[in-house]
Amino acid sequence: MFVIFGAAGNVGRTAATALRHAGHAVRAVVRNPAQREALERLGCEVVLGDLMDEASVTRALVGARGVQMLCPVPHRDPDPAGTMRRTVDVAARALREHPEVHVVALSDYGAELDTGTGITLLFHHLETAFRDAVPRLTLLRSAEHMQNWARVLPAALSTGLLPSLHHPVDRAFPSVSAHDVGVLAAQLQIDGHAGDAVRVVSVEGPRRYDANGVASALSGVAGRTIVARALPRSDWTATLLRAGLNANHAQLIVDLYDAQNAGRIDAEAGAGERHFGRTELHEVFAALVSAIGAR
Template sequence: MFVVFGASGNVGDATAVRLRQAGRAVRAVVRREKQGDYLAALGCEIVLADLTDRASVAKAIEGADAVQILCPVPRTDPHPADTMRRMIDTAADALRANPPPRILALSDYGAELEHGTGITLLFHHIEAQLKPVMSHLTFLRAAEHMHNWGRVIPAALAAGVLPSLHHPLDKLFPTVAAQDVGRLAADLLMDDDPDGEISPRIVSIEGPRRVSALDIAHTLSELSGRAVAAQALPHEAWTPMLLRAGLSANHAQLIVDLYDTHNDGRIDVEEGVGERRFGTTPLAEVLAALLPHVETAAS
């Protein structure tokens, strides 16, 4: 049995689909029953669990041959770092008590850094907490997800300006499609690793090519038929913009710290460590899939 936490999310959905296509039994773990409807139609067993509740996590991993675990970012939480640490600690406790043969944790570029990385520091925490688990352990570190740009697309199309926290605008940075992360996660979970049990196994993934904020604005212009120009948002405007987007002050600070570190060149693949993989989905394909949802919401 392959247990996939966060199975209704962009990455988890792709993992579950890939595993089912390979004929594997999948237990899809979601927070709300309605989230499991599509996955149940694929033949997944649906289990409800809350990562802050150890008993529900323990029940979800019963009899598992492999577990994919993540720490979702609670977007509306006034204290997201505290909540994420609690979720990580709860999941790690349950996995230590009943370790499955295989664990894959979804992590991020920069997770090896111990301080100053904002929200990425929570992925450092999940790696640190899971390392003592006696199991074959894989950390799948992903670059920034392309679909995250969907949050600013409506405003960008309306104003013709794409605000960017990436400075300078022509700086190339790694990014990846969520579906490529999910598919690779499934493949790694099914990989028997015939060359030996290296644990933790660290695998990093990014897209087929690095992009800049200028590239994203240009691609959005071509896809939408509207002129969109990238704009480097002044540092003093970062927090007000994030607050207007509905983030709490604590969450906004985590994002500011992350992009400060990004712009210093410290968030990247950890050179010389583990394996590197490259997704095949281009930026244009991801943005093209997002546009109809944006236009429907605006109409």
């Protein structure tokens, strides 16, 4: 039995699908009962669980051979960093009671850094806590998800300008499709964990893009010219607040992109294995634009 926390998300749903297609039993853990039906159609056992509730996490782990663990940054939480750290700590305590289980923990590029990386610093906390609690641990660090551009696509399609926090717009950065992360996560669970050392795996897409390249990919899908525009650093916080984030969450993103633009966030040199997905950015954009048009 493979247990997937966050099974309704892009990565979790892809991993669940891959595992089911390979003939494995999957227990999908979700918070919202409305997410149950689609996963049950895949043949998953679906259970409700909350990473802030240690008892529900412990129940979900019963009989597990492997676990895929996602501790998300909570949206609309007044203290997203504090809440995520607490969910990590709850998960670590529950996992400590199951030393026989192989855990694939979803993490981020740059999670080895211990200061000044905003959201990525929370994944440093996750890696530290899980290294202490989980004897059979695989850390799956992914580059920025291509699907994150969905937040600004409507504005780009309507104005012809793609706002970017990546500076300068001709500086390439790593990214990856959530689908490719999910496929790799499923394979890592099937592979298991034979030794005592922590396995560190980094994944990004088949090529790196700069913001100009992102705009070009969107132009090709949209059939019109889209131009990348570096959003001035002085406008970041106000823009994020207008997008509905609170001040604490906005600051986490500002700190993240400051670190990204300084070249601090990348695959850790010399650490573990590197994998490259197959999904190109234009394929992701085609799906996102189609979804926008269907609304």
